[in-house]
Amino acid sequence: MTSGGLTECLRKTFVTLDQIKEITRTYPTPFHLYDEKGIRENASKLKEAFAWNKGYREYFAVKATPNPFILNILKDYDCGCDCSSLTELMMADRLDFDGKSIMFSSNDTPAEEFAYADKVGAIINLDDITHIDFLEKTIGRIPETISCRYNPGGYFKLGNSIMDNPGDSKYGMTHEQIIEAFKILKSKGAKNFGIHAFLASNTVTNEYYPALARILFELAVELHEKTGADIKFINLSGGIGIPYTPDKEPNDISVIGANVHKVYDEVLTANGMGDVAIYTELGRFMLAPYGCLVTKAIHEKHTYKEYIGVDACAANLMRPAMYGAYHHITVAGKENAPCDHKYDITGSLCENNDKFAIDRMLPKIDMGDYLIIHDTGAHGFSMGYNYNGRLRSSELLLKEDGSVQMIRRAETPKDYFATFDFTDIFKGIE
Structure with missing residues (x-):
């Protein structure tokens, strides 16, 4: 320009x-x-892009736009809520999102927040292996459905445009820790498992989600083989960005969905895991x-x-x-x-x-x-x-x-x- x-x-x-x-x-x-019209059109496009996956659900990142009116619009498109604090959990509960529609992804979590998440039936996504004992002491058991956040460490590089540093991030478990966590959780009564990861922020490329998906899909196969865990869902989290500057082209969510589908078939379906649900937790892409x-x-x-x-x-x-x-x-x-x-x-x-x-x-x-x-x-x-x-x-x-x-x-x-x-x-x- x-x-x-x-x-x-x-x-x-x-x-x-x-x-x-x-x-x-x-x-x-x-x-x-x-813009209500824009929000609805975008939510519809996202849902269509992942319609190939029977269990797909978007868990909107409440922290991005914590407004009940916005959440109710997204509810019309079967979106759930991704919450990271007590007040966000309370808002989702008051808006009558059921437990399966609430993902609780937090870190350095106070005991009362784990307790409230359990009370409303939210899916708890553990940030660290030490949180297993902390959660069990807080609520007296390990929930049958549980998720763990993965951090592969090192650097995540995609082409010439995206480089992030998961190894410098406070979030998630190492490769060895998540394998051990699944074994411990299974021994404590967990039956349904999920995997979550977030590697890069505000990516303006159609390649990010498929690249992240491959990492998580391959991890899922490994976890299933090494722990016997029944992996029900894989949460690709957020990271799909928007073009804040006028010189950039927006992401094409239909292309992203199709490319994730391709990786899904190559890795999960090929290994007999073609029934795993895909979740997303987009905030910026959904509303910005x-x-x-x-x-x-x-x-x-x-x-x-x-x-x-x-x-x-x-x-x-x-x-x-x-x-x-x-x-x-x-x-x-x-x-x-x-x-x-x-x-x-x-x-x-x-x-x-x-x-x-x-x-x-x-x-x-x-x-x-x-x-x-x-x-x-x-x-x-x-x-x-x-x-x-x-x-x-x-x-x-x-x-x-x-x-x-x-x-x-x-x-x-x-x-x-x-x-x-x-x-x-x-x-x-x-």
């Missing part, structure tokens, strides 16, 4: 300037907005492109650089400040204008990294313009926080019929002060 050229601005949005103006009559900026943060330009500053201050900040979207992550920005109503101005787009926190974009080429921004920050549907609102006493914004759902529903209200000062014991001092605060 040429610097300052029109192509740098072009990125399709699911909401128009006219719609934003109508929304802000009721809901002030900033707010996170989700179908959410955006809408914010308004409220200040401009001309010093050593050109700054545009907006009414959102890192408390609303942490990724750029925390990781230097790129999120595309569209100036609503100026989609066809040339990107001939260089700006830093900043929030109001007392931290210099509170910037949504640095040296970004955009159309001329006028005060009152609405900026659409793309791909915030996952790990956007959920990573929000209250530094500087800033309050988290509302979450809105753009429904298929064009109407808008508030699915989480904005925080108020009363929420911020609610956990203090001396609440009388703040009496009357709204």
Whole structure:
């Protein structure tokens, strides 16, 4: 893309300037907005891509977008919940997801969380071999259905684009440990086994899932041969990413599903294990492109650089400040204008990294313009926080019929002060 050229601005949005103006009559900026139509279409495509596997299920990573309205949409497509904390388990239970629809994948897990997971009948995915004794002491037994997380160690490299370092990750068991874990679990009464692994994050390639699948499928055959364990499911976890930058092409989930199918037949079916269910736990792929943060330009500053201050900040979207992550920005109503101005787009926190974009080429921004920050549907609102006493914004759902529903209200000062014991001092605060 040429610097300052029109192509740098072009990125399709699911909401128009006219719609934003109508929304802000009721809901002030900033707010996170989700596209129901896009979410439903994507969930349907994922389910179709793995329809070849009789037991397939997507366990949506609740941590990505922990909103009951979103979870209920995904429930329409037989999605379950992947939970990693007590409150996520509580949310899934309150939404009437049955135990088989809840996967509890946690690490450094407190005893009360294992106890609650067992109470609601969730499938427990053990992160470490030492957790076997810890779980047994906590709930008094080993569940009949249990899963273990695998970490192959070393480096995981795929082509020239992806390299991750499982050996430096705190998650999962070594090869020797998972074999021993299956033997111990079986001796303690486990009957139905699962395997889980996560090797790379936000991969924008159709090759990642098939490569991971081969590793896990071959491990499953080995575990079955060496321990006699009845392996019921293999959880490919997450890792399928999205193209945050406009120069990348999105993954093709139908191609990914077909290539996993090919590996499945080559490894599992060929070894008499063609009845193993495939699970996924996608968060970013499921939701990120179908959410955006809408914010308004409220200040401009001309010093050593050109700054545009907006009414959102890192408390609303942490990724750029925390990781230097790129999120595309569209100036609503100026989609066809040339990107001939260089700006830093900043929030109001007392931290210099509170910037949504640095040296970004955009159309001329006028005060009152609405900026659409793309791909915030996952790990956007959920990573929000209250530094500087800033309050988290509302979450809105753009429904298929064009109407808008508030699915989480904005925080108020009363929420911020609610956990203090001396609440009388703040009496009357709204």
